[in-house]
Structure formats: C-alpha cells, structure tokens
Amino acid sequence: MAAYQIQGLVCRYCAALRQGEAAVLPPDTAVILEELPCAGQLEPRRVLEAFAAGADAVFVWACPAKACFHRQGNDLAALRIKRLRRLLADIGLEEERMVYVTADMPAGHSLPSVVREVWETLQRCGVSPLRGKAACEVKP
Amino acid sequence: MIVANVKPLADIAALLAAYRRILVVGCGGCVTVCQSGGQKEAEVLALALELKGRLNGAEQAFRVVTLPRQCDPEFVALLAAELDDAEVVVSLACGVGVQEVAAAYPGVWVVPAQNTLFAGANVAPGVWEERCGLCGHCVLHKTGGICPIIRCAKSLLNGPCGGSQRGCCEVSADTPCAWQLIYERLEQLDKLDYLMEIQPVKDWSTAHGSGARRMCWEEEQK
Numbered sequence: 340m341a342a343y344q345i346q347g348l349v350c351r352y353c354a355a356l357r358q359g360e361a362a363v364l365p366p367d368t369a370v371i372l373e374e375l376p377c378a379g380q381l382e383p384r385r386v387l388e389a390f391a392a393g394a395d396a397v398f399v400w401a402c403p404a405k406a407c408f409h410r411q412g413n414d415l416a417a418l419r420i421k422r423l424r425r426l427l428a429d430i431g432l433e434e435e436r437m438v439y440v441t442a443d444m445p446a447g448h449s450l451p452s453v454v455r456e457v458w459e460t461l462q463r464c465g466v467s468p469l470r471g472k473a474a475c476e477v478k479p
Numbered sequence: 480m481i482v483a484n485v486k487p488l489a490d491i492a493a494l495l496a497a498y499r500r501i502l503v504v505g506c507g508g509c510v511t512v513c514q515s516g517g518q519k520e521a522e523v524l525a526l527a528l529e530l531k532g533r534l535n536g537a538e539q540a541f542r543v544v545t546l547p548r549q550c551d552p553e554f555v556a557l558l559a560a561e562l563d564d565a566e567v568v569v570s571l572a573c574g575v576g577v578q579e580v581a582a583a584y585p586g587v588w589v590v591p592a593q594n595t596l597f598a599g600a601n602v603a604p605g606v607w608e609e610r611c612g613l614c615g616h617c618v619l620h621k622t623g624g625i626c627p628i629i630r631c632a633k634s635l636l637n638g639p640c641g642g643s644q645r646g647c648c649e650v651s652a653d654t655p656c657a658w659q660l661i662y663e664r665l666e667q668l669d670k671l672d673y674l675m676e677i678q679p680v681k682d683w684s685t686a687h688g689s690g691a692r693r694m695c696w697e698e699e700q701k
Binding site for chain 2: 382383384387388390391426429430431432468469472473474475476477478479
C-alpha cells in the first residue's frame with residue numbers, strides 16, 4: 340500500500356496527465372484524479388468525501404490566475420479553498436492538506452510537479468490523522 | 480429573505496456530543512438561497528461533523544434530509560418519515576424553522592445549527608445586507624423605497640442627523656447614509672417635496688416588544 344494517498348480535482352482545460360508522466364510520480368504515492376468541468380465547479384462536499392475516504396491531501400489544479408478558460412472559475416475556486424481550509428482547521432486537520440495550484444505557478448506546469456509539491460507538504464504533515472480511525476456513517 | 484449564518488463547527492459539535500444518531504435537516508427556503516442551510520450545506524455539515532467526531536473518537540451516525548421549507552407545517556410533517564431512531568435533529572433552518580420542527584415533534588430534541596441574522600437582500604455575489612426591520616408599519620412610499628428604520632443607524636424619520644460625512648454614516652464609513660440615499664432618489668424622481676412633510680412620532684406598537692405578532696385571514700380559519 341502506498342504511503343500517501345493524494346486526491347486531485349483538476350480542471351479539464353488546464354490539466355491533463357500526459358503520456359509517461361505516471362511513471363515519474365513518487366513511488367510511495369497513490370494519486371487519484373478527478374476531472375472537473377471547471378475549477379469553479381469545486382464542491383466542498385467532494386473535498387470532505389475525499390478526506391473521509393482516506394486522502395492525506397487534496398489538490399485542486401486550475402487555470403492560470405486571471406485566465407480561467409470560462410470566466411472566473413479559478414478565482415472562485417481559490418476563495419472556496421480558503422473557506423475549506425478554515426473548515427479543515429475546525430475539523431482538526433492541517434489546512435496545508437488542501438492545496439491549490441494554478442497552471443502558471445512553478446509547481447503547476449505538469450502533474451508530476453503538482454504531485455511533488457503536495458508530496459513535500461505531506462513530508463511535513465504526515466499521513467492523515469483520520470487513518471486507522473473507524474468511519475462513522477453519513478447517509479445523504 | 481431571512482439570512483442566516485452557520486454556527487462554528489465546534490459549537491455544533493459540542494451541542495451534539497451526547498448523541499449517537501443524528502439527523503441533519505436542511506431547508507430549501509431562504510437559507511438555501513443565502514447558501515448557509517440548503518441540501519449542499521447540510522451534507523457538508525454532516526461530513527465535517529463526522530470527520531471531527533472520528534478524530535475525537537466519537538461514534539456518531541449522521542443522516543441528511545432537506546425539507547422544501549421548515550416554516551410550514553405541511554413540509555415539517557414530511558420529517559416524520561425520516562426521524563426513525565434519530566436521537567437529535569440538527570436544523571439548518573432559520574429560527575422559525577427550528578421552532579416549527581420542535582413544535583411538531585415534542586419528543587425530539589432539536590438543535591439549531593445556524594444563527595439567524597436578518598431580513599435582507601443579496602446585494603453582490605456572496606453578500607447579503609439587511610433591508611427590512613420588520614417594524615409592521617411600512618414608510619417606504621414616503622422615502623423613495625429606502626427604509627430609514629433599518630438603513631439609518633438611528634432610525635430617523637425626518638431627515639439626516641447631521642453626522643453623515645461625504646454620504647456615509649458617522650457610525651461607519653462603510654455604511655451609506657440612508658437619508659443621503661433617500662434625498663438622491665427623491666431628487667432623481669423629482670419628488671423632493673415629499674421631504675417637506677413632517678412625519679409624526681412612529682407608532683412602534685406594530686413592532687417587536689409585545690410578544691409574538693400574529694396575522695390572521697379570518698376566512699381561512701373557518
């Protein structure tokens with residue numbers, strides 16, 4: 340089992356796994372990617388579900404700042420992530436586990452570099468404290 | 480619209496510490512529009528409480544349901560089929576909805592998840608502002624559709640206090656002077672003569688202060 344589990348929520352217009360990139364991801368890390376039609380479609384519920392399912396960190400990979408493919412989805416996502424980080428802190432998880440990367444950041448040019456950024460964060464935070472704790476039931 | 484804001488997660492968690500089977504009830508009315516207590520927010524609250532509980536070793540099970548509204552008995556009645564073995568209901572409605580659920584189910588402990596703030600409007604994306612003081616005696620026809628009761632810090636009825644500066648209230652530079660707004664609006668509509676009429680002392684008997692107010696349609700009661 341991989342040491343770290345990372346959930347990526349990626350905007351379909353700026354982020355894609357290019358051929359061969361999977362091979363250069365950190366070997367101790369499992370990355371699950373979910374495509375969003377736009378980063379502005381980021382649902383807080385989806386982020387919490389990822390942590391509930393065992394993710395050590397969740398990243399959102401969005402279009403360059405001020406250059407959303409649509410209009411302002413990435414700016415909205417950035418604001419939503421601010422609120423989500425506060426919620427994570429209220430829950431008792433480190434805010435750093437929620438990572439926001441835009442394609443114009445040094446870390447945002449390819450999936451391996453995004454994952455590397457998150458992986459470095461996890462070196463500081465460690466695995467999720469939720470690991471090994473029995474999940475309770477949440478029925479929608 | 481009633482505007483409300485979710486209580487801090489730690490406060491809600493503390494209110495639920497003694498319970499194991501928890502029903503989180505969202506409201507499809509005003510609090511869905513102000514994005515604090517609809518289906519999405521109810522699901523997020525349940526998940527956040529579950530994660531917090533998991534970290535603290537609590538063994539709690541959550542279910543989420545959203546009623547079209549919690550302020551009408553016909554919708555509150557729908558909750559009967561959802562209660563099952565829930566020990567506590569967490570309502571994401573405004574204070575009205577919380578009370579209606581509590582009244583309809585006397586044997587169920589109901590906990591409010593929100594602080595109900597005011598009757599207001601959505602003035603910008605993500606921003607709601609108070610617009611009505613619910614005083615029971617509307618004067619908007621005299622003030623160009625701008626309420627001096629709630630938008631003037633002193634609820635003045637006969638013009639500004641003299642403390643406004645550059646169009647802003649002396650109480651806060653972020654608050655426009657209501658009487659400046661009223662003047663500009665009446666000037667625009669060529670109705671400045673409305674300001675010459677002296678308003679009598681306001682009849683506050685229709686406002687808060689003598690218990691819960693009531694409105695009745697007689698024909699509906701027969």
